[in-house]
Every structure is written in C-alpha cells, then in structure tokens.
Amino acid sequence: MSQHNVGGDPVATVPRSAGRKSPRIVVDRVGKSFRRGAVAALQECSLEIQPSEVLCVIGPSGCGKTTLLRIIDGLIRPDTGRVLADGEEITRPRRDLAMVFQHFGLFPWKTVSGNVAYGLRVQGRPDHEVRATVRHYLEMVGLQGFEGHYPYQLSGGMQQRVGLARAFAVDPSVLLMDEPFGSLDAQTREVMQGELLRLWRIQRKTLVFVTHSIDEAIILGDRVALMTHRPGRIKELIDVGIPRPRDPEAVRGSPRYATLRRYIWNELKPEVARSGEAP
Numbered sequence: 001m002s003q004h005n006v007g008g009d010p011v012a013t014v015p016r017s018a019g020r021k022s023p024r025i026v027v028d029r030v031g032k033s034f035r036r037g038a039v040a041a042l043q044e045c046s047l048e049i050q051p052s053e054v055l056c057v058i059g060p061s062g063c064g065k066t067t068l069l070r071i072i073d074g075l076i077r078p079d080t081g082r083v084l085a086d087g088e089e090i091t092r093p094r095r096d097l098a099m100v101f102q103h104f105g106l107f108p109w110k111t112v113s114g115n116v117a118y119g120l121r122v123q124g125r126p127d128h129e130v131r132a133t134v135r136h137y138l139e140m141v142g143l144q145g146f147e148g149h150y151p152y153q154l155s156g157g158m159q160q161r162v163g164l165a166r167a168f169a170v171d172p173s174v175l176l177m178d179e180p181f182g183s184l185d186a187q188t189r190e191v192m193q194g195e196l197l198r199l200w201r202i203q204r205k206t207l208v209f210v211t212h213s214i215d216e217a218i219i220l221g222d223r224v225a226l227m228t229h230r231p232g233r234i235k236e237l238i239d240v241g242i243p244r245p246r247d248p249e250a251v252r253g254s255p256r257y258a259t260l261r262r263y264i265w266n267e268l269k270p271e272v273a274r275s276g277e278a279p
C-alpha cells in the first residue's frame, strides 16, 4: 500500500487505508464465561458492525464490554458462537484489527517517537517508512517537537495523543477502543473526542468505542449499542442520526441530543440497577 515519494513530501510515503475497505464484522451469538463457567460474561451476544461506522458500546460495569472487544480482536476465543470479518471467522489477532486499551499502555521507557514506531516495527516496516509514518502521525496530533520526550514528561492529554497517533499509525481498518478517555478530566476528554473525530474524518475506519459516558456515545457515534447487565448481550441499537461534521457544543444544545440522552439513560437504568454499580 505504500506510495512512492514523488514530490519529496514525507506524507506521500505513508501507507493509507484509503481505498482499503473496512470489513463488515458480524458477532454471531457469542457466549463467554470465566472461572470454569462460574462467571457468564457474554451470552447470545449478536451484533453487526458496518464498515467505517463509529459504533459506541455502552453498558453497566462488568457486563462484558472488554470481553466483547477482546473476542472481536481475536485475543480470546468465545465458548460459543463466532465473530466474522467479511465472512471469515476471527480466530486470532489480525493485522487489520487494532485494540486500544483503556490507558493506551504507552511504554514509559520509550520516547514519543519510539512509542508511535512500536507497532510499525513489529510489522517489520522498513526504517525510512517508519520514520516518515511516525512524523506524519505526530504532526496530525500536534506533537511535532516532542519526538524525544518520554511519556512522564507529557500531560495526560498529550499522552493520549501519542496513543491515538500510535493506533492510527499502524493503519488498521478497524480500531477497537476500550474506554480510552475514561481517565481524563472533562475538558481534556472533550478535546480528545474532537481529535478522534478529526482523525476519523481523515482516515475513515471502523471504530468500535466502549464508553461509560452517554454524552460521549452521542457525540462520537453513528450508532450506540446498549448492553444488558451480565451476561451481556446487545439490548438495543440506537441510530444517533446527527449529521457530520459535528460541532459538539451545537450537538449538546440540540433537541435530538436531549431526547437521545434521556432515552439511553432510561434504557440503561434498569441494567445498571441490576449490576448494582454506577454506569
């Protein structure tokens, strides 16, 4: 997929997923339990994820959201059911699916550049391509000049940008994100949501985004998948129906936002009550 560096523009050497279609992912009656069956995490969980959509997944704590992402990623196998990508069963991690964990898991001993380069090196990309790709994505998230810094020298928001750059740099066609902004303060979180939407506009990929926040699900999602209390399954799929590009402030002030927020909370409330925890 790499292009030739025609005009000396480093960006031209960066591989892009543009043109490569994201797969249609089908989660087909997936069940998974832990501790020899004592904890049923997922049961009859079914879901279709459309190519290039942003699907936000919301549900009470412990309902199996992380388990579902790990199964889609191929990190763990379901006990029953299966997950298909364009009709092909997912049985192990694939190059075109990338999981982003809750805290992004930057390597503290690697520099910003080293962190962004990591996935590319694992993929065995040649040096010149790694350098150009790292430069491109650090520019995209506004971190040029910080290449040699270590994560501890950066603010929480900057660390998240490194995480986003790293995730986008390996150019997967599907990104699986597990509450990536959960630990950020409200303001930084909003900045990062804007950043993610901007990256997504440049590189349309499928995003499956787990969140605890109804607000975040509406601001980011094309659809919101609501999960039941454990064992989790998809209770309902809700079309957000707010046109893009979205101005989060305008969205928050719209009647559609208010309606969705109330509706999702009403549907979520009984599930949260059953789990005995805050959402």
Ligand SMILES: Nc1ncnc2c1ncn2[C@@H]1O[C@H](COP(=O)(O)OP(=O)(O)O)[C@@H](O)[C@H]1O
Residues within 6 Å of the ligand: 034, 035, 039, 040, 041, 059, 060, 061, 062, 063, 064, 065, 066, 067, 068, 230
């Ligand atoms: N590796 C594991 N071993 C044992 N229990 C697990 C494991 N992973 C998840 N669980 C249990 O499965 C349930 C669902 O977990 P998880 O998918 O992490 O939920 P969520 O992400 O929605 O909070 C929880 O009860 C959790 O304790």
Ligand SMILES: [Mg+2]
Residues within 6 Å of the ligand: 065, 066, 067, 178
């Ligand atoms: Mg989780």
